[in-house]
Amino acid sequence: MADSQATPNAEDLAGSIGALVNGVCVHLDHLARLVQASLRAAGGRPLREGDLTSVRDEIVSTLPGPQDYIGLGFAAAPEVMLDEPLYLLWWQRRGDQMGRLRLNLDPRHVDVYDYQTMDWFRLARDENRRVAFGPYVDYSGSDEVTITVSLPVIVDGAFVGVVGADLAYAEVERRWIEVLRSSAVDGVLVNSERRVVTTNSTRWVVSQRLPELPAVGSGPFTDVAMVPDGTGWVVALANS
C-alpha cells in the first residue's frame, strides 16, 4: 500500500496537466482585453484592420516566446469588421519564421475556410467558455498536429469573436506524458469529445474515442478528475 500512497491521484495529475492551458489562457485573456479595448475605442462602428494594431502587435510579440506556440490570433464574429464577413488576424510560427495565416474567407466560395463551424470557435461562442480542441491534423493552417485553445471575447454582453492559440501537440504531449508517468497506475487524458489525448499505457490508443467520458465505476476506471482549466478534459486512472 506504500506504493499507492506515494503515487499521485487523478486530481493531483489533473492539476499539473491544467497548468499548461491555464498559462496559455493568461496570454489569451490579455489578447481578449486588447480586442475589447479596440472595439470600445471604435465606439460601436465596424472595425477596420487599422483599429486592431495593438492586437496585432501583441500577437507578434507573444508568439515567438513559448516553445509550444505555433499560432496565435483573433477570429472575428460576423459584422464586427467592415466589409469582411469573416476575418482572421492569426499569425503562425514555424521554427524561427513567422507569418500571417492567409485563408480563403470568401463565404461565396466553395473553398471558404468557415471557422464558424470549427469547434474551437463554435463552442467558445455557444457555450461561452474556454475550449481546448484537439489534437487534430490542421491541414488548413499549421499543417501539424495541433491543439487549439480558445476563449470567447465579449463586449458589453455581445459576442465579438474568439482569441486562440495553436499549440504543437508534439511539445505539449511530452509534458503531459511526464505528468502521467509520475503515476504508478495506468492513466489517460481524455478531451471533452471523449477522445484520448495521451496516455502512459498501451491499453488506450491516442485519438481513440472512448465509449463514454470516463467516470468512476464505469469501465476500468477507479479514479477520475476534471482538469481544472475549464476545458472539460478529464484525467482517468485504472487499476491494471
Add this chain to the structure above:
Amino acid sequence: MSAFSSLLPAMAPTSRVDDIVDRISEAIHLGLLGDGEQLPVEPTLAKHFGVAPMTVREALGALRERGLIETRRGRTGGSFVRIPDGPPLDVLRARLVGMTGFALRDMVDEHSAIASEAAHLAAQRASATNIRQLFTYTEQLRTAGTLGARVRADSRFHIELAVAAQSERLTRQEVRLQGEVAGMLWLPVGAPIDIEGVVADHHQIAMAVAAEDATAARALTEQHIRSNLPRLSSIRIDLTGGVDGG
C-alpha cells in the same frame, strides 16, 4: 540485376521541377491554396521542398506559364495563386490516356487501401467538426454548379475522411491521391457521371462515420472507391480511340 535499381531510382533534377509543379498545381486545384494567396519566397520554398533555389525558380516559371500563379514586382510583390475556373482538361485527358490499364487498376487499389482504412478509423475517431465538414462537402457536391466546384467538393470530402481519422500520414496520401484521381474521374467524357449516386455514397459514408460504425464506413468507402475503376477505364478506352465501329 538487383531490385535496388528499380526500387530506388535516382532522382533526376527535371523530375524535381515536375514534382514541385505537380504538388503546387494539385494544391491549387484542390483548393488547399486559396485564390490570391501569396506563396512563400523562393529561398523558403527551396528549403521546404529540399531543393536548390534554381529548381524552385524553374517550377514557378512553369506554374506561371500554366496560368496558376501570377508574379508581381515591387514592395508588395511575390507569387500569388490564381484559381482557374475549372480543372485543366487537356492535361487530365493526356494523363489518363498515358496510363496503362495496369497502372490505372494499381492506382485505384492504392486509393481503396488508403481511403477505406481512413473511413474505418474516422468512424472511431472523428470530431464533431469533422462530421459537420463531411456533410458540408456532401451538400456542396450536390449543389456545385461547375465542374471545378464538383471536383473540389468530391476531393475535400475524401481528404476530410483522412483528417477525421486523425492521421497526418493518411491525409498526406489522400491529398496526393486526390490530386491524381479527382480531375480524371470527373472528365466530361463518355457516359455522364451519376452525381446523385456519388452524393448518396458520400452521404451514407458520412452517416456511418457519425454513427461510429467503423465496419460500415470501411465497406461503403471501399465499394465507392472501387467503382472508380470502371469509370476511369471506360473514359480511358473512349479517349484512346482505336478502330471505329463494332
